[in-house]
Amino acid sequence: MTSINIQNMMADSGVAFGTSGARGLVSQMTDQVCAAYTLAFLQGLNLAEPGRKIALGMDLRPSSPGIVQACAAAIKQAGCETVFCGALPTPALAFYAMSRHIPAIMVTGSHIPFDRNGIKFYRAEGEISKADEAAITQAVVDVAEFAEDGMPPVNSEALKIYKHRYIALFERDLLAGWRVGIYEHSSVARDCLRDILSALGADVISLARTDTFVPIDTEAVSETDRQRGLDWAKEYGLDAIISTDGDGDRPLIADETGNWLRGDIVGLLCARFLGADTVVTPVSCNTAIETSAAFKRVIRTRIGSPYVIAGMEQAEAGGSESVAGFEANGGFLAGNGLQVAGRRLAALPTRDAVLPALVLLAMAKRRNCPLSALTAQLPQRYTASDRLRDFPTAHSQALLASLQSDDAAYQGLWGTALGSVVRRDLTDGLRLIFNNGEIVHLRPSGNAPELRCYAESADAARAQELVRLTLQGIADRYAATR
Structure with a gap:
């Protein structure tokens, strides 16, 4: 036995909690580190009861099976029983665990590069x-010393009930006559999506399937x-293209022209269709x-599903009858009271791409109507986003500190093209609202050494240009100091 203080381990290994779960480089996520996190989850939250079942799943990263084995060994050490649900979308594991009232552990790095991975934890009630x-x-x-027992046997029930959730929600001929492409890449949701869309009558076309992990960031x-x-x-005469990130909790949806829709607009349309009276969404949307x-009500939060979920719980406690949450990445969280054509939708307060x-x-x-027509009646506000990769978090924090207090600093990035700043929003990172109505929002990633930039404008091309100019200006400034 080796006694491990989790705080010390986080500092020594570099594997720490980000926006959603513990994440780090694969090289840092040793068997001991993964087992320690699993035991800390079970013991720290008083879940390690003898014989208790723990649902365990994974994405398709090459490092995920090894982490699964370490987590399963720790579950066994804690006196619990592993229910291994195999490779499946994160929301499918969460839905199964919540329906069976058991905790769950998902091995996934979501959308971050393949040389990184992570572990996400769920109580029986949902996300921690x-x-x-x-x-x-x-x-x-x-x-305990790690003993490699191989991969646990797969229980397919979780994937089965997740698919049934959506096939039963809509009429069986819903998509009859439509041709839908699935950008499969290495998404763990690719086969699940095919099964659901086919069951609803769509003619499904497989696109760009690969066994090499692709870090799609929606x-x-x-x-x-x-x-x-x-x-x-x-080429294929498609009515739509559907994809997800690596673990299937963030959607990527293109219309009939092949243009990808923004996740926050997808969330707005989805929440309205489901009859939400209250939506909870991060400040970046x-x-x-x-x-x-x-x-009736919009609640803005910090970026990250734990904050959105907390806002949803607040809304429901305050009397909201139908609550939905969504993020700029398109991940949709279903609260209580949502319906499809009078049919109740069971709550699933974790990010989901399929819904x-x-x-x-x-x-x-x-x-x-074509998919592109759905946004025609919405206010003409457009968002864009991108990121600087391999940008140290310390540099991001220093930049934001200077932009908060020094007018010359932001004029050095944008000059006078945006006019003056009329408001600074510090809810999460730094969100600058300019007097011409445009918005630039900078925030260090919670999952990787990246600086994210969001922009909003009355023109789609202008929003993209704001992101490009901002990130290029920051990159040039950083390069000049090296």
């Missing part, structure tokens, strides 16, 4: 809170993928959410 995270990090655990679509969408739509007047994709397809089919 920030208070739960603090309890895990304060734990001290005894880790908030920062690459130029290659932008062009791919346009080319695929034209499009202001059309408020100006559309589609909801918003199906809702947008259903909206277009029922209106007998």
Whole structure:
């Protein structure tokens, strides 16, 4: 046995909690580190009861099976029983665990590069809170010497009930006559999506399937993928293209022209279709959410699903009858009270990619219009985002500090092209609102050494240009100091 203080281990290993779960370089995520986190979750949250079942799943990263074995060994050491659900979307594991009232552990790095991975934890009630995270990090655990027992047998029930959740929600001929492309890449949701779309009547076309892990970030679509969408739509005569990030909790949806839709607009449309009276969304999302007047109440939070979930719980406790949450990455969180054509939708307060994709397809089919027409009646506000990779967090923090207090600092990036700053929002990172109505929002990533930039404008091309100019200016400034 080795006694491990989790706080010390985090500092020594570099594997620490980010926005959503513990993440780090694969080289840092040793068997001992992964086992220690698992024990800290079970023991720190008083879940390690003899014989208790713990659901365990993974994405398709090459490092995920090894981490699964370490987690399973720790579950066994804690006296619990592993229910290994195999490779499946994170929301599928969460839905299964919540329906069976058992905790869950998902091995995934979501959208971050393949040389990194992570572990996400769920109580029986859903995602762990920030208070739960603090309890895990304060734990001290005894880790037994790792014995490799191989991969546990797969229980396929979780994937089965997740697919049924959506096939049963819509009419079986919903997508009859539509041709839908699935950009499969290495998404763990690719086969699940095919099964659901086919069951609802769509003619499904497989696109770019690979066994090599591809880190798709739905908030920062690459130029290659932008062009791919346009080319695929034209080549195959598609009505839509559906994809997700690596673990299937963030959607990527393109219309019939191959243009990818922004995640916050997808969330707005989805929440309205499901009859939400209250939406909870991070501060980085499009202001059309408020100006559309589609909801009785809009609650803005910090970026990250734990904050959105806390806001949803606050809304429900305050009397909201139908609550939805969504993020700029498109991940949709279903609260209580949502419905599809009078059919109740069971709550699933964790990011999900399948629900918003199906809702947008259903909206277009029922209106007998192309997907691109769904946004026609929304306020003309456009968002764009991208990131600087391998940008040290310390540099991000120093930059934000200077922009908060020094007018010359932001004029050095944008000159006078945006006018003066009328408001600085420090909810999460630094969000600058200029007197011409445009917005630039900078925030260090919580999962990797990256600086994210969000921009909003009344013109789509202008929003993209704001992101490009901002990140280029920061990159040039950083390069000049090296």
